[in-house]
Amino acid sequence: MRIDIENLTVTLAGREVLGGAHLIAAEGEIAGLVGPNGSGKSTLLRTVYRHLRPHTGRVLLAGRDLRTFGAAEAARHIAALPQERGAEVDLTVREMVALGRTPYQRAFAGESATDRDLVAAALVEVGLQGQEHRGFATLSGGERQRALLARAFAQQPDVLVLDEPTNHLDVQHQIDLLALLRARRRTTLISLHDLNAAASLCDRLHVLHDGMVVASGPPREVLTADLLAEVFGVRAAVVEHPLTGDPLIAFDHRGSATT
Structure with missing residues (x-):
């Protein structure tokens, strides 16, 4: 599914932190957000996964305004890996990953065989098989990151929204994660500090500066x-x-x- 962001403005505590942003991620495309700290990358992504409401503008999913989606419907289409990690939750790794199946489950219904299969496959994809019964709060930063990515994969979304997903990962796991994203080819919006990783991974880059999108296009043209x-x-x-x-x-x- 394609994401279109049109004239998006976000004001927080009376200050405009994102001003009139326009950008897209075409279907199956990995679109990267790059820019200095404080440029508006995380704020923009929070509006896409509906943690923030824009002051003006809109986010369209396949041409439909996200504000018209119910919470469960939106979660079936968009999975997010925010920077806020929730490290102190009292869940096992498997329980954390299984939360990705919640949008598909009826109230008071147990896991289906499909749910169990998708959770197991997601754990294997991120290299956490055999770690299912560990407490999520006991994991290292990199392990928590991989568990949360597995939760997003288990969600089987049309769109992935990833805010600095390579934070806390060692070089091998960074490379593995980026390879996973390439192989999945979901429509993806991702913010990255590492410009070389962004140049390697992304089909399209959007450069933010002082809350504005100042350049967009293929990495070779933008950087x-x-x-x-x-x-x-x-x-x-x-x-x-x-x-x-x-x-x-x-x-x-x-x-x-x-x-």
Whole structure:
């Protein structure tokens, strides 16, 4: 399903933190949000998974305004991995992942065989098979991240909304997670701090700065030295990755864009 965000404005505590944002994620496309801290990435994603209501504008799912969806209906279409992790919940890993099946279950109904199969498959996908009975609160940050991603996978959504999903993951698990997202090819909105990971993973990038979308397009077109200097304040060269051919950003760690 395609996501369209039209003229989205969000005001928090009297301050406009997102101003008139327009962006899309086409069906089956991985669309990345990149930008400095405080640029509005998380705020935008929270409006998509309905944690925040926009002041103006709308979010469309396959052409339909998300505000017309009931909660369970929306959850059958959109799964979110927010930055808020809920680390202290008193659940096992399996119980946490099984929450992804809640939108499909009738009140007071138990798990179906399909539910059990999807939960088991999701645990395998993220490498947590055999960890089902551990307490979620006892997991490391990276393990919690993978359990929450398994919950999103078990939800079988049309759209994934992922806010910094590689946080707390070691390099191997970062690479594995990005490979999983490529293989699934769900419509995905994802925010990433790692610009090289974004360039490798995403079909389309939207660059946010001071609450505005200032550039959109394929990574090769968007990630230019001039944009990196203007938006991120860094001096960098954009070259071809020697292994993949993707854009590779080589940062000047000895100075900045202004020196």
